[in-house]
Amino acid sequence: MKEDILEQLVDEYLQHKGYFTRHNVKFKPDPSHPEYESKQDRVASDIDVIGFNPTLKGSERVIVVSCKSWQGGFDPDNIIKKIEEGKKESGRETWKGFRELVKEKWTSAFLDKVEEITESKKFTYITAVTTLKPNANKEKWENYNTFKTAMRGNPVKILTLNEILDELYRSIERTPAASSVGRLMQIIKASKWIEKKQRNLAN
Numbered sequence: 077m078k079e080d081i082l083e084q085l086v087d088e089y090l091q092h093k094g095y096f097t098r099h100n101v102k103f104k105p106d107p108s109h110p111e112y113e114s115k116q117d118r119v120a121s122d123i124d125v126i127g128f129n130p131t132l133k134g135s136e137r138v139i140v141v142s143c144k145s146w147q148g149g150f151d152p153d154n155i156i157k158k159i160e161e162g163k164k165e166s167g168r169e170t171w172k173g174f175r176e177l178v179k180e181k182w183t184s185a186f187l188d189k190v191e192e193i194t195e196s197k198k199f200t201y202i203t204a205v206t207t208l209k210p211n212a213n214k215e216k217w218e219n220y221n222t223f224k225t226a227m228r229g230n231p232v233k234i235l236t237l238n239e240i241l242d243e244l245y246r247s248i249e250r251t252p253a254a255s256s257v258g259r260l261m262q263i264i265k266a267s268k269w270i271e272k273k274q275r276n277l278a279n
């Protein structure tokens with residue numbers, strides 16, 4: 077069961093764009109890795125959502141998503157600084173929330189799992205966030221050399237909830253959706269709530 081609402085929305089978003097999806101895919105470092113530590117690495121991490129679109133080529137064919145549904149907003153500069161300085165975020169070392177982007181043993185496990193499932197070394201890595209903090213430097217995250225090196229040069233992107241909702245709202249049709257999230261979007265669209273709010277703001 078998909079527990080996180082942002083994961084459900086990402087799942088719906090990718091399916092509307094023609095992707096087959098899997099979620100909560102477990103991965104952990106290989107015990108034979110020279111940096112493996114049994115006490116720290118025996119508990120698996122997970123890939124929130126993987127999308128595969130057989131009609132596309134290159135890095136767009138496979139989408140790998142890590143969801144960060146932080147209501148206070150996502151600040152790339154601050155997170156990168158905390159990773160670099162070994163500081164904590166929400167009570168734990170910041171890098172642990174982004175381990176596949178930072179620690180080589182986790183990177184290797186992550187890449188192996190993506191290739192195992194999709195038979196592809198090419199993909200786009202997405203950090204899906206609820207919102208970005210004001211004046212957030214999205215490009216710094218997407219172009220940060222440590223992340224791009226870890227992902228072997230594959231694109232690293234940020235996707236916001238606003239972008240997801242805009243896409244779903246535009247593309248949702250009257251045919252009953254397969255998921256509860258899709259059906260909720262259909263009901264919201266049928267209510268013309270957005271159009272009414274826009275008219276009220278214009279008056």
